[in-house]
Amino acid sequence: MKCYCTRKASLFIAIVATGVLRAAAPTETSSESETVKIFARESPITVRGKTVKVTAITQSNGEHGYSPEKTTGFHVEVVNQLPVPTSIHWHGLILPNLMDGVPFVTQDPIPPGASRRYDFPLKQSGSYWMHSHYGLLEQQLLSGPMVTRSAGHAKVTDVEFTVMLSDFSFTSPQDILKGLFGQAQRMKGMQQ
Numbered sequence: 001m002k003c004y005c006t007r008k009a010s011l012f013i014a015i016v017a018t019g020v021l022r023a024a025a026p027t028e029t030s031s032e033s034e035t036v037k038i039f040a041r042e043s044p045i046t047v048r049g050k051t052v053k054v055t056a057i058t059q060s061n062g063e064h065g066y067s068p069e070k071t072t073g074f075h076v077e078v079v080n081q082l083p084v085p086t087s088i089h090w091h092g093l094i095l096p097n098l099m100d101g102v103p104f105v106t107q108d109p110i111p112p113g114a115s116r117r118y119d120f121p122l123k124q125s126g127s128y129w130m131h132s133h134y135g136l137l138e139q140q141l142l143s144g145p146m147v148t149r150s151a152g153h154a155k156v157t158d159v160e161f162t163v164m165l166s167d168f169s170f171t172s173p174q175d176i177l178k179g180l181f182g183q184a185q186r187m188k189g190m191q192q
Helices: 014-018 173-191
Strands: 011-013 036-047 050-059 074-080 088-091 115-120 126-132 143-148 165-167
Touching: 050 143
Parallel strands: 036 074
Antiparallel strands: 011 165, 036 050, 074 115, 088 126, 126 143
């Protein structure tokens, strides 16, 4: 079986892609209805001395992901700065179907240079994640943490750290997928 990732980089901790491990803090907003802009963009990372482009979800201040307060609700504008369409799925949240971020099912993809607003009440708190549902962008690291805090959360913790793990390979997701389809075809031939 041919391996499509380097042995030393087969499991890549997304912290390297998103920056050094740092304390997570609630996303600051000045009012309950202020919208936070989140950018889907290309971002360089360096793994074992080699710099490559991946995709990332960041806020204008460089923070990765989004951390809203449950009481203020979810108010995000996703700005697509990628050369391809995208969509962002808010994994695990209970939300209106039209805000779910699944392209061609609950919404049209966000074209390059365009944006889309997401506004809905938050029904639960906890640790979740956001990721692209378009093409293979999630496999190119277009994902991020999403920690929704309840009103009493800040009183319980002094500091918190958000850790997110993700697979990484120097081989493109498209080439890995081609290899998997090729393996499936070879296996099918062997069964006959």
